[in-house]
Amino acid sequence: MFDTSKFPDSTLFYMFHLALLLMIAAEVFIVFYTHSKDRGTEKINKRDKGTKWLLIINFYVCIYLSFFMVGHNGWDYILNTKLPAVVIYPGVAFMLAGIMIRLWAVLTLKRSFTLSVQTSKEQHLITAGIYGKIRNPAYTGSLCSLIGTALGLRGMIALAIVFIFSIVSYSARIFVEEEALRKHFGKEFTDYEKRTYRLIPYMW
Numbered sequence: 071m072f073d074t075s076k077f078p079d080s081t082l083f084y085m086f087h088l089a090l091l092l093m094i095a096a097e098v099f100i101v102f103y104t105h106s107k108d109r110g111t112e113k114i115n116k117r118d119k120g121t122k123w124l125l126i127i128n129f130y131v132c133i134y135l136s137f138f139m140v141g142h143n144g145w146d147y148i149l150n151t152k153l154p155a156v157v158i159y160p161g162v163a164f165m166l167a168g169i170m171i172r173l174w175a176v177l178t179l180k181r182s183f184t185l186s187v188q189t190s191k192e193q194h195l196i197t198a199g200i201y202g203k204i205r206n207p208a209y210t211g212s213l214c215s216l217i218g219t220a221l222g223l224r225g226m227i228a229l230a231i232v233f234i235f236s237i238v239s240y241s242a243r244i245f246v247e248e249e250a251l252r253k254h255f256g257k258e259f260t261d262y263e264k265r266t267y268r269l270i271p272y273m274w
Contacts, residue, residue: 082158086222089165090133093215096169097129100176121243128239129212132232136220152224164218172211174200195255197262205248205266209240213269244268 178199200207213236220229248268251259268274 082155082162085162086158086165089162089169089222090219093165093169093219096173100172103176121246124239125209125212125243128235129216132216132235133219135231135235136216136223136225136228138228151226153221153226153229155224157221157224161218161221161223164214164221166218168211168213168215168218170211171200171214172208175207175211193254195251195258195262197266201266203266203271204269205263206240206244206269209244210269212236213240240269 178201179196204210216232216236217229220232248259248263255262
């Protein structure tokens, strides 16, 4: 499925795969990090509406599509529509930036970060650090990493599909999550919304 010739030299090949391994390792860390601190926390509002699984499926489907769209089989005239090799550099940069942004967001929230949409009585609204500009930086990080993966593999069609799939998935999740936070924090959260961006700084 995957052709190493998509990389002009071995250095770029190893750079991309190292970034990919770090991205997956970061997600595994987040799963264990959130699981270990969830126990014993009193949940008073749990309205995930399936968005947890939507994001998990989107993450792995986007990675799969990024590889599939540069494969040898299938509709070659579509699948092998490749971007110039130079885009591998920003692709790897996006992947690494996404990892750092996502981990920064998770570690800033500490006990407040969960994979499911839920709130607790002891929860406080975090507005410091990266949350001072973006309300959902963990999703911004994931979006960067997924786009970076598609760029690193040079798939033009894959890049478009990954972007569309991710925007739809994260938009659905953000709608559910912010609705829960709005009900939990009230005016404090609505005031916070007015001075921040949902996902992409200075755009949305």
